[in-house]
Amino acid sequence: xxxxxxxxxxxxxxxxxxxxxxxxxxxxxxxxxxxxxxxxxxxxxxxxxxxxxxxxxxxxxxxxxxxxxxxxxxxxxxxxxxxxxxxxxxxxxxxxxxxxxxxxxxxxxxxxxxxxxxxxxxxxxxxxxxxxxxxxxxxxxxxxxxxxxxxxxxxxxxxxxxxxxxxxxxxxxxxxxxxxxxxxxxxxxxxxxxxxxxxxxxxxxxxxxxxxxxxxxxxxxxxxxxxxxxxxxxxxxxxxxxxxxxxxxxxxxxxxxxxxxxxxxxxxxxxxxxxxxxxxxxxxxxxxxxxxxxxxxxxxxxxxxxxxxxxxxxxxxxxxxxxxxxxxxxxxxxxxxxxxxxxxxxxxxxxxxxxxxxxxxxxxxxxxxxxxxxxxxxxxxxxxxxxxxxxxxxxxxxxxxxxxxxxxxxxxxxxxxxxxxxxxxxxxxxxxxxxxxxxxxxxxxxxxxxxxxxxxxxxxxxxxxxxxxx
Numbered sequence: 168x169x170x171x172x173x174x175x176x177x178x179x180x181x182x183x184x185x186x187x188x189x190x191x192x193x194x195x196x197x198x199x200x201x202x203x204x205x206x207x208x209x210x211x212x213x214x215x216x217x218x219x220x221x222x223x224x225x226x227x228x229x230x231x232x233x234x235x236x237x238x239x240x241x242x243x244x245x246x247x248x249x250x251x252x253x254x255x256x257x258x259x260x261x262x263x264x265x266x267x268x269x270x271x272x273x274x275x276x277x278x279x280x281x282x283x284x285x286x287x288x289x290x291x292x293x294x295x296x297x298x299x300x301x302x303x304x305x306x307x308x309x310x311x312x313x314x315x316x317x318x319x320x321x322x323x324x325x326x327x328x329x330x331x332x333x334x335x336x337x338x339x340x341x342x343x344x345x346x347x348x349x350x351x352x353x354x355x356x357x358x359x360x361x362x363x364x365x366x367x368x369x370x371x372x373x374x375x376x377x378x379x380x381x382x383x384x385x386x387x388x389x390x391x392x393x394x395x396x397x398x399x400x401x402x403x404x405x406x407x408x409x410x411x412x413x414x415x416x417x418x419x420x421x422x423x424x425x426x427x428x429x430x431x432x433x434x435x436x437x438x439x440x441x442x443x444x445x446x447x448x449x450x451x452x453x454x455x456x457x458x459x460x461x462x463x464x465x466x467x468x469x470x471x472x473x474x475x476x477x478x479x480x481x482x483x484x485x486x487x488x489x490x491x492x493x494x495x496x497x498x499x500x501x502x503x504x505x506x507x508x509x510x511x512x513x514x515x516x517x518x519x520x521x522x523x524x525x526x527x528x529x530x531x532x533x534x535x536x537x538x539x540x541x542x543x544x545x546x547x548x549x550x551x552x553x554x555x556x557x558x559x560x561x562x563x564x565x566x567x568x569x570x571x572x573x574x575x576x577x578x579x580x581x582x583x584x585x586x587x588x589x590x591x592x593x594x595x596x597x598x599x600x601x602x603x604x605x606x607x608x609x610x611x612x613x614x615x616x617x618x619x620x621x622x623x624x625x626x627x628x629x630x631x632x633x634x635x636x637x
Contacts, residue, residue, distance in 0.1 A: 547580065
């Protein structure tokens with residue numbers, strides 16, 4: 168028996184490769200599936216099953232493409248319905264994989280069809296659970312993502328309580344937990360940086376598994392502090408339920424080189440959004456007018472999903488040379504499949520064409536601190552609510568809203584005023600400034616290094632409060 172976790176950091180997502188005696192099961196595969204086929208071929212094994220723990224909301228799974236390539240059967244938990252061929256398993260149903268067995272545990276709560284897969288080894292011993300978004304390390308899945316359900320989030324949270332107590336907590340402490348996500352995922356609020364662990368440790372440390380916890384207390388704690396889900400979550404879940412174009416089709420369309428003239432023509436005639444995925448400094452130093460910055464060096468795909476409202480938006484890319492395919496691939500992971508090409512030769516091609524270029528003003532933390540002492544500077548803090556509450560700049564001219572909700576808060580800032588924008592380190596503030604600039608807010612200055620750099624100056628900050636105590 169062989170188990171391999173295939174973890175994708177930018178999505179904080181874990182897919183799993185399980186092999187026994189020449190037969191393979193893939194759990195929650197990524198959109199680009201050839202890697203699984205190649206791996207099975209290299210081990211002279213055949214992919215037999217594709218297990219989906221639920222209809223994922225935070226990424227588009229590769230289950231449909233992988234089934235077409237391999238003939239493997241797609242398995243969902245009870246109550247799931249799909250617009251493509253899939254096997255809907257019964258609770259406690261078992262599937263043989265070589266010398267091991269995978270047992271379906273129906274664990275509704277995160278979603279109605281959520282299933283946990285129990286791996287039973289060659290000796291009949293419970294070895295591991297692949298818990299999807301039902302159980303994370305340090306947390307459990309948010310119960311507010313059901314597709315077109317009449318149930319409330321309180322109803323689902325109540326189901327999740329029962330699933331954990333009746334299906335997962337009775338398992339032995341030495342059972343390994345392989346969750347679908349780790350820290351950084353928006354599918355929970357307190358996920359550990361660890362990506363696998365023992366169930367016994369979770370029983371001791373995970374707030375949601377306290378033995379003395381009542382259902383009422385569980386519902387209250389699980390729902391407390393959950394922010395609204397990113398807007399693309401519902402769209403990804405429907406794609407996973409209904410189907411999508413093949414990854415190879417998306418890649419071929421998006422990975423198309425365009426010279427400066429053709430690039431500009433696609434923008435003008437197709438209404439394409441110019442998405443600049445270089446570093447924040449490269450964008451600050453020079454960019455195409457009205458382009459949006461979301462760098463590949465950060466949590467690229469989730470930010471695209473959170474900030475570009477139309478999942479069918481035509482997109483053209485400005486990328487570092489050699490990163491074109493990566494950018495198209497990562498967009499497809501969250502369902503942004505309408506990429507129409509990239510600027511061949513990168514930004515230097517645009518510079519050489521003599522077309523208009525814009526820059527974004529920036530200021531060092533030290534220079535800002537000096538100016539802040541003597542002037543009434545307008546500051547825009549775009550960190551998350553918890554980060555802002557932990558410490559922030561003092562002053563009547565300091566405004567805050569999280570980057571996640573910038574599209575809903577533009578009416579709160581004045582186009583005629585100059586704003587100094589910051590986040591924690593500079594990535595998110597550059598994104599925010601680019602979006603505002605594209606919407607006609609021209610008086611923006613990015614604070615290099617964000618609050619991390621500002622803490623090393625003499626700017627007045629509120630007393631630090633550890634986020635875990637908020």
